[in-house]
Amino acid sequence: MLSPLFKTDFPQLCLTRQIDGLLLVFHRPSGTTHFLERPAPEMLELISGRPMTAEALTDALCERFGFGADAEARTVIAVRLAELVAVGLVRRC
Amino acid sequence: MYRFEVRIGHAGFRVGSPWRRPIDTLRRLYAGYPTPEEGIATLTARIAPPKPWRRWLRPQAAIAGDHCLPDMVPMALRHALLALEMAMNMQVALGERRYLLIHAAAVERGGKALILPGESGSGKSTLAALLGEAGWRVLADEFVLIDLATLCVLPFPRPISLKNDAIAEMQACVADESRFGPVLTGTPKGALRHLRPQADAIARMNESAMPALILFPAFGFPSDSAGVSRSELFARLTEGSTNYIALGQRAFEAMLRIVDTIPAARFAYPDSAAGLAIVEQFCIEIGL
Numbered sequence: 240m241l242s243p244l245f246k247t248d249f250p251q252l253c254l255t256r257q258i259d260g261l262l263l264v265f266h267r268p269s270g271t272t273h274f275l276e277r278p279a280p281e282m283l284e285l286i287s288g289r290p291m292t293a294e295a296l297t298d299a300l301c302e303r304f305g306f307g308a309d310a311e312a313r314t315v316i317a318v319r320l321a322e323l324v325a326v327g328l329v330r331r332c
Numbered sequence: 333m334y335r336f337e338v339r340i341g342h343a344g345f346r347v348g349s350p351w352r353r354p355i356d357t358l359r360r361l362y363a364g365y366p367t368p369e370e371g372i373a374t375l376t377a378r379i380a381p382p383k384p385w386r387r388w389l390r391p392q393a394a395i396a397g398d399h400c401l402p403d404m405v406p407m408a409l410r411h412a413l414l415a416l417e418m419a420m421n422m423q424v425a426l427g428e429r430r431y432l433l434i435h436a437a438a439v440e441r442g443g444k445a446l447i448l449p450g451e452s453g454s455g456k457s458t459l460a461a462l463l464g465e466a467g468w469r470v471l472a473d474e475f476v477l478i479d480l481a482t483l484c485v486l487p488f489p490r491p492i493s494l495k496n497d498a499i500a501e502m503q504a505c506v507a508d509e510s511r512f513g514p515v516l517t518g519t520p521k522g523a524l525r526h527l528r529p530q531a532d533a534i535a536r537m538n539e540s541a542m543p544a545l546i547l548f549p550a551f552g553f554p555s556d557s558a559g560v561s562r563s564e565l566f567a568r569l570t571e572g573s574t575n576y577i578a579l580g581q582r583a584f585e586a587m588l589r590i591v592d593t594i595p596a597a598r599f600a601y602p603d604s605a606a607g608l609a610i611v612e613q614f615c616i617e618i619g620l
Contacts, residue, residue, distance in 0.1 A: 256588060259563040265584040270577060272570065272584055274563065
């Protein structure tokens, strides 16, 4: 089975502001407001305009942060991704 | 149906009840308030028996109006004044779309507003009532209305809802008994009594004030104070707003300007005297 691709309308359809080290995001389509902490903003940046699988996102994120893309990293990213899907900032396509 | 119409700040209320006594009580509590502008009430709040026989048999008052929540538990008729006040609150909480609502009390001095947000029991109403007797003008209890463009606080000087020990405390410092509503015992929050703000607060209900300070009180703890970060301020104010989501991007932008420009702190206090002293100290520090 093919792994699903994930996409986002961040930052095009969002208003953002850095506050106290957090990223405050107002998502225009849903009218919802979110406080994001690392690595969520970086995840959104990576899939912005370039839908990718959870595996590809983990690889890209680990490369950016200089970590090895091990099983723990894949689990953490999968959980964070599921959270972003649940709040509507990321969609499966 | 017995009716009463009143204007509180920008809001004109039409209040109705099938029982006469609650309306008479409400009319006494709101003595001195104006009627709606041009005689047009924009919000309707009422109470009604949940079943026809509940008008006479173990009578109960259910909250109704233009806006109401499903499954609200009706109250005993002896608490009809509380039901009417809650019905009026409901119209503002669920219907207001012009101004950002913050769950707080607010007072004004020298054209600047002090906003006191907080959960039930934090002491915000009692502090606002005490400050209202000590040279401040009561702008609001329960709902603070913020103009989205200017961030001004629009007065909404409803009678202040005093609970339990705060009732005796305010009775000791307000000589005019006619400013109090009846004592309601056995409500979900214990004993409750409303206090009408001073006549000046009602006469000046069209005069808005620029917010200068936001203080989160916490009653019942040793005196202490600390700053509130902008992220926490944003989160706590939006959590306590009933229309932040409905107002969308305008509310987000207004809330950002609030956290960027208005200093905020939290403080704990063991009794009213200590609480008032801490408030005044904060005000001195920011020149309020």
